Amino acid sequence: MAPNLSHAERHIHALALAKECVALGARLRTVGYMTGLPHGQLTHLFFTDCTVAQRGRAPDSPDWYHSANLLNRTEASIFASIYRRIRELGFGPAEALVAGYRHYRTVCCHQPRIHFDRAFDLASHLDGLWTVLTPSFSLVTCPVCSSQYMTAIGAAPATNHECPFCKLLMRYRRDPRIQTCFPAHTVADVTALQLSAMTLAKFMFRD
Numbered sequence: 001m002a003p004n005l006s007h008a009e010r011h012i013h014a015l016a017l018a019k020e021c022v023a024l025g026a027r028l029r030t031v032g033y034m035t036g037l038p039h040g041q042l043t044h045l046f047f048t049d050c051t052v053a054q055r056g057r058a059p060d061s062p063d064w065y066h067s068a069n070l071l072n073r074t075e076a077s078i079f080a081s082i083y084r085r086i087r088e089l090g091f092g093p094a095e096a097l098v099a100g101y102r103h104y105r106t107v108c109c110h111q112p113r114i115h116f117d118r119a120f121d122l123a124s125h126l127d128g129l130w131t132v133l134t135p136s137f138s139l140v141t142c143p144v145c146s147s148q149y150m151t152a153i154g155a156a157p158a159t160n161h162e163c164p165f166c167k168l169l170m171r172y173r174r175d176p177r178i179q180t181c182f183p184a185h186t187v188a189d190v191t192a193l194q195l196s197a198m199t200l201a202k203f204m205f206r207d
């Protein structure tokens with residue numbers, strides 16, 4: 001957000017951001033962190049139905065990601081890669097999260113596995129923001145397919161043994177679940193986000 005905005009403009013911007021987050025399925029806690037608006041005001045404006053406002057425990061992504069199945073890790077990495085690219089264009093984290101999550105949903109041809117609160121938590125742990133002080137994930141580039149994927153911060157894999165995109169492509173022909181989630185005609189679109197992985201996908205799915 002531009003630093004020279006007036007208080008009223010900042011408040012209007014925060015309300016508009018809150019509305020977008022709520023529309024994407026964010027819980028009250030998430031909207032509070034992202035907008036800085038007080039919980040009472042958010043509850044009054046957006047969460048009048050208390051049963052909708054609170055839905056179970058907040059995500060804890062470091063443990064979740066490292067034990068998640070391949071499809072979840074792949075989609076988490078797709079979201080994280082989009083989010084990072086938007087950040088690198090100079091957008092703030094809240095704007096990058098909302099825009100990145102919207103874009104992530106458009107590349108999912110099924111029900112997205114990453115819900116908005118999860119995306120918020122992934123971005124928090126990637127950049128050391130909002131709920132955490134220091135990052136616990138980094139994005140690394142696979143030396144084989146050149147896709148970006150999330151790994152524990154400080155790790156520098158020299159092989160593709162952790163890369164979810166390489167694993168996904170290797171399992172594709174024998175795993176109906178992967179074929180359902182990433183139909184062959186959409187793989188090019190998904191991997192287009194991952195740039196040079198598209199070349200590998202085209203090679204694998206050309207027949």
Ligand SMILES: [Zn+2]
Pocket residue numbers: 142143144145146147160163164165166167
């Ligand atoms: Zn790879």
